[in-house]
Amino acid sequence: MKYLLLIYSKEADWTDAEREQCIQDSAKICRELDSKRQYLSASPLLPVATATSIRLRQGKREVIDGPFAETTEQLGGYFLIDVANLDEAMEIAGRLPGVQRGTVEIRPIYDVPGLPIVKVE
Amino acid sequence: MPIDPVSLIHKKLDAVYRSEGRIVFASLVRMVSDFELAEEALHEAFAAALEQWVKDGIPENPKAWLISCGRFKAIDVIRRRNRFEKSIPELSLTMDQEVTIEDWDESRFKDDHLRLIFTCCHPALAPSTQVALTLREVCGITTEEIAEAFLTTAPTMAQRIVRGKSKIKLAKIRYEIPSVKELPDRLDSVLSVIYLEFNEGYSASFGDVLTRPNLSQEAIRLGRLLAELLPDAEVLGLLALMLLNESRREARSSRDGYIILLENQDRSLWNASLIAEGKALVESALRSGQGGAYTVQAAISAVHSDTHFVEGTDWGQIIALYDLLLSGMESPVVELNRAVAVAMRDGPEVGLRLMNAILDRGELTRYHLAYAAKADMCRRLARNDEAKAAYSMAITFSRQEPERRFLEKRLKALD
Numbered sequence: 001m002k003y004l005l006l007i008y009s010k011e012a013d014w015t016d017a018e019r020e021q022c023i024q025d026s027a028k029i030c031r032e033l034d035s036k037r038q039y040l041s042a043s044p045l046l047p048v049a050t051a052t053s054i055r056l057r058q059g060k061r062e063v064i065d066g067p068f069a070e071t072t073e074q075l076g077g078y079f080l081i082d083v084a085n086l087d088e089a090m091e092i093a094g095r096l097p098g099v100q101r102g103t104v105e106i107r108p109i110y111d112v113p114g115l116p117i118v119k120v121e
Numbered sequence: 122m123p124i125d126p127v128s129l130i131h132k133k134l135d136a137v138y139r140s141e142g143r144i145v146f147a148s149l150v151r152m153v154s155d156f157e158l159a160e161e162a163l164h165e166a167f168a169a170a171l172e173q174w175v176k177d178g179i180p181e182n183p184k185a186w187l188i189s190c191g192r193f194k195a196i197d198v199i200r201r202r203n204r205f206e207k208s209i210p211e212l213s214l215t216m217d218q219e220v221t222i223e224d225w226d227e228s229r230f231k232d233d234h235l236r237l238i239f240t241c242c243h244p245a246l247a248p249s250t251q252v253a254l255t256l257r258e259v260c261g262i263t264t265e266e267i268a269e270a271f272l273t274t275a276p277t278m279a280q281r282i283v284r285g286k287s288k289i290k291l292a293k294i295r296y297e298i299p300s301v302k303e304l305p306d307r308l309d310s311v312l313s314v315i316y317l318e319f320n321e322g323y324s325a326s327f328g329d330v331l332t333r334p335n336l337s338q339e340a341i342r343l344g345r346l347l348a349e350l351l352p353d354a355e356v357l358g359l360l361a362l363m364l365l366n367e368s369r370r371e372a373r374s375s376r377d378g379y380i381i382l383l384e385n386q387d388r389s390l391w392n393a394s395l396i397a398e399g400k401a402l403v404e405s406a407l408r409s410g411q412g413g414a415y416t417v418q419a420a421i422s423a424v425h426s427d428t429h430f431v432e433g434t435d436w437g438q439i440i441a442l443y444d445l446l447l448s449g450m451e452s453p454v455v456e457l458n459r460a461v462a463v464a465m466r467d468g469p470e471v472g473l474r475l476m477n478a479i480l481d482r483g484e485l486t487r488y489h490l491a492y493a494a495k496a497d498m499c500r501r502l503a504r505n506d507e508a509k510a511a512y513s514m515a516i517t518f519s520r521q522e523p524e525r526r527f528l529e530k531r532l533k534a535l536d
Binding site for chain 2: 084087108
């Protein structure tokens with residue numbers, strides 16, 4: 001069962017050094033998950049100030065400079081994992097560095113059979 | 122009069138359904154990994170039993186017979202439901218591994234029953250969903266009855282239950298007994314579901330009746346079941362707490378629905394056998410040295426039960442137990458209860474000082490019982506204006522009709 005772990009926190013809460021530490025700690029978890037064949041993909045995201053949102057209305061493309069929704073906590077990174085059940089996903093989510101000052105939302109993936117699978121190296 | 126064998130089988134099946142239906146269900150859920158399918162298979166298995174048992178007699182192990190039959194029925198249901206053959210091999214596989222359910226010892230059934238409880242009380246489900254699912258799936262109470270108990274409509278409750286089951290299935294919540302490492306946390310959530318259920322039946326948090334005894338009965342039944350399956354100290358402590366509180370149900374309200382406080386209760390109405398059972402459980406929980414908050418609260422309740430007159434209450438021991446409780450958790454409500462006990466020992470002035478200190482900290486300022494307790498202290502000290510003001514605040518924040526009537530009566534008596 002695949003789960004997407006979405007890491008939300010206040011961008012302003014992190015110093016550069018803390019962010020760097022978070023990335024290194026997360027990378028360690030990625031390697032550990034990979035060794036257990038539970039890892040599919042993961043990455044931090046650039047700040048929400050770099051976001052662009054697009055929608056199509058009456059055939060016309062609207063471009064918005066910013067995220068889909070202005071929230072107090074921003075999506076700062078994600079993990080895509082493949083584990084046996086929600087309990088295992090919760091265990092992993094509970095160890096991510098982001099969980100200490102932000103929130104990790106766990107979303108089960110709706111599996112569509114037959115899609116090409118890209119394994120991120 | 123000749124005994125009609127068909128009606129005999131009916132009776133037997135009825136009894137099996139009531140006492141073991143949910144155990145059969147619990148095992149079926151594990152086998153088919155789907156609550157809805159297991160429920161359907163359960164009903165089909167009982168329907169099949171009705172025919173088969175009349176012909177062949179009642180099997181030696183009815184539970185095992187029903188599980189085994191239910192498993193086949195589940196596969197039939199899947200075959201009927203869809204043409205996708207893909208899920209069937211998987212099911213047959215679990216079947217091959219477990220051909221002889223008749224050989225299961227009791228612990229297998231117990232494990233499945235525990236799995237069901239822990240899954241319904243999974244922390245990824247909202248507490249209100251945990252309670253609803255536990256009542257529906259573990260206790261087998263109908264959705265309509267649960268809705269009635271929580272003063273909501275059946276469709277609303279049905280939706281909550283369906284969503285819960287759907288999350289278990291789609292998000293793939295594990296159908297397992299937690300490991301030793303996880304157990305304390307997970308057990309906490311099971312115990313709090315049972316206690317919430319009991320309290321909702323013992324002192325309804327809203328509405329126009331004081332108690333809903335059926336909910337409390339179910340909670341106690343669940344507590345007994347858990348104590349049998351998993352006799353941890355806190356499980357015994359919670360069961361003891363519920364039994365000791367339950368023992369005073371008759372004495373807690375007058376015929377016309379007024380609340381009667383502990384100190385004014387007719388103690389001859391207390392149920393002696395529940396008290397005896399509760400006390401024995403507290404003692405064994407305390408002896409184990411593993412007891413927690415439920416055990417200590419049960420011990421407090423047991424001290425109240427020790428005497429036939431309120432004057433004989435050992436308030437010193439009660440205060441000491443509250444101190445013990447507060448050493449393990451921060452809780453202004455427990456502090457308030459301790460203040461009431463201190464007032465009983467040292468007088469209302471001391472009690473009032475403690476209560477004001479809690480309120481001054483800005484805690485419990487919307488909690489009606491904090492004002493009711495304060496009002497009672499002022500009343501005893503003949504500070505009527507302060508008492509009236511506090512009763513008015515208590516009435517403002519009370520959400521329950523019998524409580525409000527009680528407070529209004531007290532307020533009027535001060536005029």
